[in-house]
Amino acid sequence: VLARTASLRPATPASRATSTRRAAAVDPFAENRAPIVLYDGVCRMCNFWVDWVLDNDPTAKLRFAALQSPAGRRLLERSGRRPDDISSIVLVTPEQAFIKSEAVLEIGKQLSITTPLATIAQGVVPRAIADAAYDTIANNRYNIAGKRSYRDSDARLAERFLSED
Numbered sequence: 001v002l003a004r005t006a007s008l009r010p011a012t013p014a015s016r017a018t019s020t021r022r023a024a025a026v027d028p029f030a031e032n033r034a035p036i037v038l039y040d041g042v043c044r045m046c047n048f049w050v051d052w053v054l055d056n057d058p059t060a061k062l063r064f065a066a067l068q069s070p071a072g073r074r075l076l077e078r079s080g081r082r083p084d085d086i087s088s089i090v091l092v093t094p095e096q097a098f099i100k101s102e103a104v105l106e107i108g109k110q111l112s113i114t115t116p117l118a119t120i121a122q123g124v125v126p127r128a129i130a131d132a133a134y135d136t137i138a139n140n141r142y143n144i145a146g147k148r149s150y151r152d153s154d155a156r157l158a159e160r161f162l163s164e165d
Helices: 002-008 013-026 044-055 070-078 100-110 116-124 127-139 141-145 155-160
Strands: 036-039 063-066 090-092 097-099
Touching (some): 036 044, 044 141, 070 090, 100 127, 127 141
8 A cells, every 4th residue: 555655746857866776777768769878987077077968958858877877887798898998978878879979969869959160070080080089089088177076966867767776
C-alpha cells in the first residue's frame, strides 16, 4: 500500500531526476536518447564550457556526465576507451562516440551552432591537425584555467546530468 501511495504522488523535478539517474546507471539511453557529453569534472575550463552549452541548449538536446564519475567511466568503457581516460571530451550517442575535435564539432551540430570557420575547418583541416590543436589545449587545461571541485548540484538541471554515484 505504501508503494502504491508513493507512486500516485506527482513527480517532482528531483524525483524525476532520481528515476532518470537510476535508469541511466543500467542503460543511459533507455529513457532518454539524448547524446551525453563526457567532460573533465574538475577542469575549470571544461565546467565553464558545460555552462556555455547549457546556456545554448534550452531544449535539452544534450546531457552530461563527468569523466571521473561512475556513469562517465561506464560510458568511456562502452565507447571503447579506458575508464580512467580523462584526456578528452567524448560525445556518446546511442550508436557511437565522438572524441576530441570531432566531439566538439558534433556538439555544435547538435546545438545547431555552426560557424563559417567551423564549417571551413571541418572540410579543410585534417582531423589529425584539429586533434593535435585540441590535445595542446587539453594537455594544458589545468595550467590555463585551473581546477575546481565537481559542479554544485542545481535542481533545475539535475535531469541533464547522469548520476555521480
